[in-house]
Structure formats: C-alpha cells, structure tokens
Amino acid sequence: MKNIHCLVFGHDFKVTRNVTYHVKEYTCKTCNKQLTTNGSGHLTELTPKFKEINDVLERIHNKRISKTKHQKVKSDLLVFSH
Template identity: 45%
Template sequence: MKTSRSTIKKAVCSMFGHRYVVSKKITPHITEYQCKTCKCEITTTETGHLDVLTPELKEINETLAKFYRKRHALQSVA
C-alpha cells in the first residue's frame, strides 16, 4: 500500500509538532506562518491568538495589509 508524502509529513508534524516560519508580515501585530514540513498555514487573529488560515482570514489579512501600506505611505509623505 502506497502512502502519499503529504500524509507522512502530516503524521510527522502530529507526532513532533509543527516547525512554523514567518511567511508574510501583514502588520507589526498580524503575521502569517507556514510549517516547513507539511505546509500548514496559520495566522495571528485580532485577539493575538494563532488560528488556522482560512480563505476568509487570508482575504481579511490582504485587505488589512493594503490599508496598512496605504496609511504608512501617506504618513511618510506628510
């Protein structure tokens, strides 16, 4: 019986834990992380807790990043 690599990687993470690295810095308080082994993604929520990165949260983070960049671009000009 063949097992896929992703199943093996997920099993390794469930036994030994994920190895998260920063994949995207949204704001100084909001960051997206990705596991080096299984490519699982998480993000910090508005309360500061870590949560699975759903498509809805990904869209929220993209919108927040646009507002953050726009705000800081205007502040640096003034």
C-alpha cells in the first residue's frame, strides 16, 4: 500500500545522513527507498557498494575537517604581538 502512494504522488525524500558537504543520503518517508548522490551529482539507489563508498568519504571528510580545525587552534595559540 505504501508503494502505491509513491507511485501516484511520488516519493517524499528526506535527508537521513550528511556524508560530506555535497554528498547526502536520502530516504523516502513513505516506502523507505534509499538514494544517495553519485559522483556526477545525480541521485542513485543506495546499494551496498555506494554505502561503503559513503562511509569512506565520510571518514576522510571528518579527518580533513578535524585537521583544519586543529590547525586553526594551533595557529591562534602561536600568534605573538608586541
């Protein structure tokens, strides 16, 4: 019955996970269909392969963000003024 609603009215996707600034995972509120953003920016079905790719991307993204935040804190501590 849920799939009929999506067939007639279309899916109602919501963001369930922000992988990076540009890559997100979406889930339909009605039928729980999952999509993600692929390399060219289009939505594709979330397969186990894309799930694994998103996990790796998120890990790299989080490391890069924490590294830049850590560098900013260090640079602020080393500023001397006379």
